[in-house]
């Protein structure tokens with residue numbers, strides 16, 4: 451996508467990226483330019499801070515942050531910006547994402563992280579939620595959003611057609 455990114459997707463590790471395919475695909479489907487950065491709240495804290503502080507000036511409007519275990523990435527981003535932050539808890543550790551869910555969702559009052567479900571489900575929903583936020587000030591995007599729901603409904607109907615083929 452050649453346009454300037456308006457959604458920033460941060461992942462705490464390279465190992466999180468396979469969970470995030472649905473996020474990128476969904477943003478692409480509705481034509482939202484985005485960029486992806488691997489940066490860790492614990493391993494590269496300065497990189498996260500610098501990236502977040504420069505993001506608004508570069509056109510970023512929504513952050514999506516995916517991290518696992520003691521998942522502080524989304525919260526750390528939220529600490530440095532008043533742009534909306536969507537957190538995706540990753541199922542990386544032996545606790546399978548329950549740890550990441552608690553770490554991401556339990557932000558103190560005043561510094562919110564909109565937390566979606568664990569793993570790939572949450573990754574897709576993070577993109578949909580980002581699109582819904584951006585659509586509030588983008589009528590053309592608003593018009594494109596129903597296509598996502600229509601696609602999901604069509605899949606259900608296709609499953610029914612396969613299960614109950616029309617009799618000839």
Ligand code: RP5
Pocket residue numbers: 461462463464465466490516517518519540542
């Ligand atoms: C977290 O630790 C990352 O977000 C990842 O989910 C998890 C494991 O990271 P790696 O050890 O695979 O780099 O910070």
